[in-house]
Amino acid sequence: MDKILKLLLTSLFAVLLDGCATTGEIDYMVVSGSTDEGNNIFVTLIKFDDKWDVPAGTMSCCRATAGAMVGVYDQKFPEKVAVEWLDKSENRIYYGELAINKNGYKLAKNLPAYAWISTGEVEENIRPYLIVGMGDSGEIKVWLSNARSDRNRTGRVLHELGSGQAQWRENK
Template structure:
């Protein structure tokens, strides 16, 4: 009987060790749009558990235009994004699935980079999770070791999805 309990506990620990919940000590989260967009981003919600503010975004595809900082969160497996395109007058809501295992592995293997402006060598392990939106509804998610155009920058696409056009909420609820 004791042998079965020990084996059961061992199997349970093995399963828990292979969980898809990857804790991140600290991370920057960037919100980006294709260049020359005029998007008002309202919701950026990860795993229905934590979110980051966004606001007006008009550039910086893959480069984390609006940055927020989070710590002590689980690396996400999905993101829900809602935005209003001011030029086309369309409201979109969509979800992107994120390969959180690939993102977590990327973080563990991150390399240093060099700031082009200052020439400074940066060896910090601060990942940048970037959520990008295009006017056609495409949502992309990347993980990077640096926010923009730095020497030694690494970037990996870890998620994608598509937003659907939704009816705007009534004026008094906006």
């Protein structure tokens, strides 16, 4: 009886621990930055969890789509992102951190398939797209999607995982 009770308690404890785990490692995901169309910015930092970052640079398009992309392998799904960018039109340097919704990992592991409009073919090899948006006036957003954009695709999902406001300083 003691062995059965220990086995049941161990199983229950394992299930509870697994249910508490909110983030885990993603084999492969695509990370991208974006901004409002026509808003020319120079991004100097996109860093996740103070541990890993992706290359940045000039961006001028398009909100909530994956523009310049980077493939990321074997990383823990992030819980926060730090960003910094220069908005030349305002002559401001924006900077800030944003918490990423802890449900993002579960969503990334269960993204639905989408179909190509031109052929009707269903794409089932889904890669998570993590998109960091930096808007004019310092808005920061993070989205998760199952496709780069909705161009020529039907069934694209776009989950907002966080939003916030960056601080700024004058560009001297």
